[in-house]
Amino acid sequence: MLRYTEKIQETAKRLLQEKRVDAFIGYGKGSVPMMNQPLMVSDPDRVDRLYWDNFCGLNLCNYLTKRTDKVGIVANGCNSRNIVTHIIENQIKRDQLYIVGIPCEGMIDHRAVMRAVKQKEILDIQQNGKTFVVKGADFEETFEKEKFLQSNCAVCIHRNPVIYDELLGDLVEEQTGVSPYQDVEKVEAMDPEKKQGFFTRLISRCIRCYACRNACPLCYCPTCFVDESRPQWVGKSSDPTDTLTFHFLRAYHCAGRCTDCGACERVCPMGISMRQFTKKLNKDCQELFSWEAGLTLDQRPPLDVYRPDDYNDFIK
Amino acid sequence: MTERVYTKEEWIRGLEGLREDYTLFVPVKDGDFHAFMPMNGEKVPDFDFQNTRLSPKSVIYPRSERLFEYILGNADPEANILKESSKDFSPRAIVGIRPCDAQAFQIVRRNFDNPEYRDPWWVRHFESTTLVGLGCNEPCSTCFCTAVGGGPFHEDGLDALVFDLGERYLIKGLTDKGEAFLAKMNGGKPADEAVLKAAEDLTASASQKITSSPPTDPLKGKKINDLFNAPFWEEVAFGCLNCGTCTYLCPTCWCFDVQDEVLGKEGDRIRNWDSCMFPLFTLHGSGHNPRDKKVQRVRQRFMHKLKYYVDKYDNGVQCSGCGRCVRYCPVNIDIRDVCERMNNY
């Protein structure tokens, strides 16, 4: 993964020098281990700040919304799918974009790493292909990357970008035989009371900071329903029903649009698995409409269109 | 000043014995991280932690708090009158609070308890709370308490301070509240010279482990307008998601929003934490928003902490150096970096 850093810098420099783009959006190396910074460079002499490693889990499409200039952007599988979704939803035009595709082998879950070192402070991480070495004040441990992938990356079947102008490496082999919805099936098998308990516990730590909403490239409404006061759809306190309403409706707004990029979970300061909501919708979209978001520019999403053969068993 | 030594078992037993006198908020392991929770039979304190994910500010200043309640209508003479909600102001103690978080209460106090304004709920909660600190033997690389007037064993703002000496704890009473806490606590024996020396050494070695120290003194001499119009804000703000992680995790962020919730004829007036990162924070009733853009909101957060507060209270910055925002900002906006930029501008 690290090998992409130089290539990204070279490409960005070229694009900016040739004035193919006005700005280039990528990641910069963070000031603490396992954290990277979204970065926009418009000066070809400053491209050395661009960086790529196994912790680029934040979705950069957030920074494309309603831009009017020409932008270069790095995109792995899920990011490229969100670019497609952005184009379909008229948030940016295809000809404004120069997409630098990156075949991805998954991002590392920083929480899993913290768990593995028993929450001790990590001072440095060295990433060497299939393994990585974690160093702290009084420990040094080597881990296999494969076992520490973000949970969405572990079941990802679209690692290669689906849309790009240029590719920075050979396409990687897509994973096969993964069962992405095991956790959803487990919940589906519960009776209503158990489900209620599951979701009540799931969100019990939520502090309503809205990091999940704001990290999601799909959430670009000028005014979010939680911020409206006429009518006030949902209360603003830490009341559990209001909090569940927020999570439920946020997820529902992502129906048929979510690419399971995992940005929401990655950014949550409280470690809440809010993908449990969106994954159910993804599963339903897959089963009822054979739909996965962001794979093509040529088809409208299922909630956008009416087809006579749409699933309608629930209408009595 | 009382100085007593406890074995670790004695200490826990001593705390158990105090549960009759205080509601004890202690660090409890809750999944991947620690949180301050009331110590009861089920919640066991775990003092082997760096710091809690959320600061203990919620013990005194809850995320959501009912201030008043009322009923609506015409028939009832009691209707349409705001009545203060009853609250529990019985003694509490936060045991194991880090010195930075205790210092944060002093910073927040300048806002909630000053000659001009006195927030009745914050003040009463604060006054009923005893802060029993636990010094930091191993500060994190993101800690910078020493740069903002604190330190891993800083005593200001604490009522008592505990030193973890391996097998034993040394506890020092620092204020009347702290002495009262110690007087009620069973067990322990007076500290001897050797223990006091060990505590002194620990304090010195811990302070040396602090590696981040963005200077905060130059901020006072800067001109507000220069900093306000500085060109670096666009760059700082680019990645910001405008979520509330920094402000909600911060022990010194105090802003709130008051909401009325009415159900049928009964209503509550609730105060919730708010965040200057949210566009709604400054949205006027007219529809105008003076901080409409992301960059304005990001600038506000840092200018408030590192400049407006400095100028207004002449008592340092509005930051206790706990490093939570540095570690948990999803896009790695680092206050130490911003502080450097402001210093050097």
Next chain:
Amino acid sequence: MKGLLEHVGVEPGRLHFSWISSAEATKFVDVANTVAKEVKALGPARYFIKKRAEVA
């Protein structure tokens, strides 16, 4: 919507969808009766119902 609501724990039978034309009076009666019967059988909803805010 129905799928996700039932996934998070709202009992099946509480949420109904139907398409009834203004000319289908008998269908309307039938559906209303079925909905009422099924919801009654489930008893009062306690979950996902906003009551007085649970705050400090």
